[in-house]
Amino acid sequence: MARGRSAKSGQDVLVKSAEFVGWALGGLEREIAQTRERLAALNAHAVKLRARIGKATPPPPAAADAAGKASRRQRRRQMSADARERISSAMKKRWAERRKRQ
Numbered sequence: 001m002a003r004g005r006s007a008k009s010g011q012d013v014l015v016k017s018a019e020f021v022g023w024a025l026g027g028l029e030r031e032i033a034q035t036r037e038r039l040a041a042l043n044a045h046a047v048k049l050r051a052r053i054g055k056a057t058p059p060p061p062a063a064a065d066a067a068g069k070a071s072r073r074q075r076r077r078q079m080s081a082d083a084r085e086r087i088s089s090a091m092k093k094r095w096a097e098r099r100k101r102q
Contacts, residue, residue, distance in 0.1 A: 079087075
């Protein structure tokens with residue numbers, strides 16, 4: 001072994017690795033916080049600009065998603081009871097014919 005270097009054990013490597021992971025996570029969390037702050041500032045600026053030109057502010061994303069889902073449900077066609085009965089009897093007839101062939 002070279003002079004001045006100590007032997008590294010597996011435990012030392014794991015401790016160093018855990019430290020690096022901790023530092024990396026800390027850096028990522030700091031970046032996330034800064035990005036959220038920037039986003040909030042940009043949203044506030046957009047609201048001010050919309051107010052200047054007289055446009056209403058759009059709903060928050062969560063409300064927009066809920067409205068989109070609700071409207072999608074409302075746009076679905078409702079099948080009448082008569083139509084459901086016709087489809088049901090046709091399918092029963094098809095399955096009966098299929099069972100006969102087997």
